[in-house]
Amino acid sequence: MEKIKxxxxxxxxxxxxxxxxxxxxxxxxIKGHKVLIHGGGAIASRMQKSLGMEPVMIAGRRVTDGxxxxxxxxxxxxxxxKNIVALLQKNGCNAVGLSGADGGAIxxxxxAPVTVEGKEVDYGYVGDIMPDGVNAGFICSLLEAGMTPVxxxxxxxxxxxxxxxxxxxxxxxxxxxxxxxxxxxxVFCFEKDGVLLDKDNPLSLIEKISxxxxxxxxxxxxxxxxxxxxxxxxxxAIECGVEQVVIKNSENIGNDRGTTLHR
Amino acid sequence: MEKIKxxxxxxxxxxxxxxxxxxxxxxxxIKGHKVLIHGGGAIASRMQKSLGMEPVMIAGRRVTDGxxxxxxxxxxxxxxxKNIVALLQKNGCNAVGLSGADGGAIxxxxxAPVTVEGKEVDYGYVGDIMPDGVNAGFICSLLEAGMTPVxxxxxxxxxxxxxxxxxxxxxxxxxxxxxxxxxxxxVFCFEKDGVLLDKDNPLSLIEKISxxxxxxxxxxxxxxxxxxxxxxxxxxAIECGVEQVVIKNSENIGNDRGTTLHR
Numbered sequence: 001m002e003k004i005k006x007x008x009x010x011x012x013x014x015x016x017x018x019x020x021x022x023x024x025x026x027x028x029x030i031k032g033h034k035v036l037i038h039g040g041g042a043i044a045s046r047m048q049k050s051l052g053m054e055p056v057m058i059a060g061r062r063v064t065d066g067x068x069x070x071x072x073x074x075x076x077x078x079x080x081x082k083n084i085v086a087l088l089q090k091n092g093c094n095a096v097g098l099s100g101a102d103g104g105a106i107x108x109x110x111x112a113p114v115t116v117e118g119k120e121v122d123y124g125y126v127g128d129i130m131p132d133g134v135n136a137g138f139i140c141s142l143l144e145a146g147m148t149p150v151x152x153x154x155x156x157x158x159x160x161x162x163x164x165x166x167x168x169x170x171x172x173x174x175x176x177x178x179x180x181x182x183x184x185x186x187v188f189c190f191e192k193d194g195v196l197l198d199k200d201n202p203l204s205l206i207e208k209i210s211x212x213x214x215x216x217x218x219x220x221x222x223x224x225x226x227x228x229x230x231x232x233x234x235x236x237a238i239e240c241g242v243e244q245v246v247i248k249n250s251e252n253i254g255n256d257r258g259t260t261l262h263r
Numbered sequence: 264m265e266k267i268k269x270x271x272x273x274x275x276x277x278x279x280x281x282x283x284x285x286x287x288x289x290x291x292x293i294k295g296h297k298v299l300i301h302g303g304g305a306i307a308s309r310m311q312k313s314l315g316m317e318p319v320m321i322a323g324r325r326v327t328d329g330x331x332x333x334x335x336x337x338x339x340x341x342x343x344x345k346n347i348v349a350l351l352q353k354n355g356c357n358a359v360g361l362s363g364a365d366g367g368a369i370x371x372x373x374x375a376p377v378t379v380e381g382k383e384v385d386y387g388y389v390g391d392i393m394p395d396g397v398n399a400g401f402i403c404s405l406l407e408a409g410m411t412p413v414x415x416x417x418x419x420x421x422x423x424x425x426x427x428x429x430x431x432x433x434x435x436x437x438x439x440x441x442x443x444x445x446x447x448x449x450v451f452c453f454e455k456d457g458v459l460l461d462k463d464n465p466l467s468l469i470e471k472i473s474x475x476x477x478x479x480x481x482x483x484x485x486x487x488x489x490x491x492x493x494x495x496x497x498x499x500a501i502e503c504g505v506e507q508v509v510i511k512n513s514e515n516i517g518n519d520r521g522t523t524l525h526r
Contacts, residue, residue: 047337050314051313051314070342073341073345073346074310074337074341075337075341076341077340077341077344077345077360078336078337078339078340078341078342078344079336079340079341081340081341082336082340082362082365082417082419082425083336083425085364085419086419086424086425087423089364089419089421089423090421090422094366094367095365095366096361096365096366097361097362097365098359098360099345099348099360101345101358102359102360103357103358103359103410104352104357147366156345156348156349156352158352159353160349160350160352160353161349162346162349
């Protein structure tokens with residue numbers, strides 16, 4: 001295989017039928033080998049509330065007790081994943097929806113209690129992907145057979161337990177692992193056009209960021225809040241073998257508009 | 264491929280952690296190519312009730328409005344399917360969990376309103392599998408790669424819509440379709456040892472039933488109620504190419520005990 005493109009869409013795309021339909025049409029039209037990873041956090045939170053539970057998030061991550069694991073597995077691996085697959089199939093893309101349990105695709109380890117802002121936090125059934133935890137051979141065999149793997153962010157510990165894993169982390173782990181077998185790009189799709197110098201001004205899009213640029217952007221405070229961990233995660237993926245990481249609007253995947261992070 | 268065994272487990276097995284764990288151990292140990300189809304109706308009904316809905320069943324089939332489709336997709340394709348896959352992976356079986364949407368595996372058509380007991384019934388998002396609706400080539404490619412496909416009973420119309428389909432029907436459709444490519448057995452696993460002459464006496468197990476025996480059993484009234492449609496469905500599968508259908512206890516899949524329906 002010459003080249004693989006790994007796309008990630010967030011819950012905001014998955015949760016918006018019009019955006020999702022538009023994304024499915026454009027994603028299906030992309031030629032070559034591709035993988036999709038999706039979130040669904042907002043839908044899971046709504047389902048928790050419908051079932052009388054209050055979602056608990058600490059440092060942006062969901063605390064996942066047994067009942068919450070059941071709900072996120074239902075929402076991510078069931079409703080979101082199968083709907084995305086059905087939409088892609090409708091548009092001529094031979095999608096196969098998977099969790100990390102399927103085909104032993106992604107093996108994770110349950111996170112031990114950690115200290116967050118001075119307090120001990122037990123995230124529960126949350127999984128951190130093992131080094132070499134991604135079964136790149138399995139994913140490649142699907143790609144070579146003309147299929148497009150679509151992953152939700154549910155992983156498995158190989159001992160019969162499902163685990164809730166951050167979807168950005170799933171996407172970058174898959175991209176890093178595939179980069180050992182083929183040139184691999186990672187594309188994060190969300191509701192903005194990319195990294196903006198002024199977050200309220202879409203005209204301030206930064207087209208390219210090198211590691212040196214990133215240091216300067218951090219120092220100047222231009223990149224902060226939610227974008228900071230996203231970019232740190234992206235540059236780690238590049239250090240580990242991914243050719244480039246693109247951050248763009250889910251409505252722009254058919255064109256070049258976006259921010260490209262490169263070596 | 265020389266031989267394929269298609270197993271179906273009902274909601275009663277899926278809904279009982281001990282039975283399911285025992286089944287997973289024995290299923291994983293079965294040698295050769297195998298496929299698993301599972302139900303999950305009781306869990307779906309409980310989830311409907313937890314969300315304030317009352318399940319509506321007519322002639323044993325679930326009326327599936329939009330909200331019910333969401334729930335059965337979450338329960339069958341999400342929670343049940345991924346837990347079964349995780350259990351099988353734990354036991355060394357390389358399971359891949361699928362719905363009919365994945366890989367275009369099973370294409371169905373939404374059922375038009377039908378007359379049931381003199382009344383018109385719209386079952387909603389319920390799918391009947393199309394003739395040639397099973398993508399046997401896809402399933403065989405997974406088997407040849409050493410994988411064990413695990414199907415929930417959610418199908419897809421190819422136009423972006425998921426549909427709720429009877430799990431027995433999914434199992435027999437898959438078995439019939441695979442029988443065009445290899446000798447195929449179909450094994451229905453439930454909580455009794457097989458077809459009993461006296462339903463309250465486990466010692467009255469009938470070991471073999473031919474089509475002629477079946478006519479006599481129906482006439483005598485010995486086979487009735489829930490077992491009748493199961494056997495009719497089974498003999499149709501045999502007429503359409505399946506080598507034999509076995510009805511047995513989910514706890515007996517490692518041994519010969521059960522009822523074998525043959526030509």
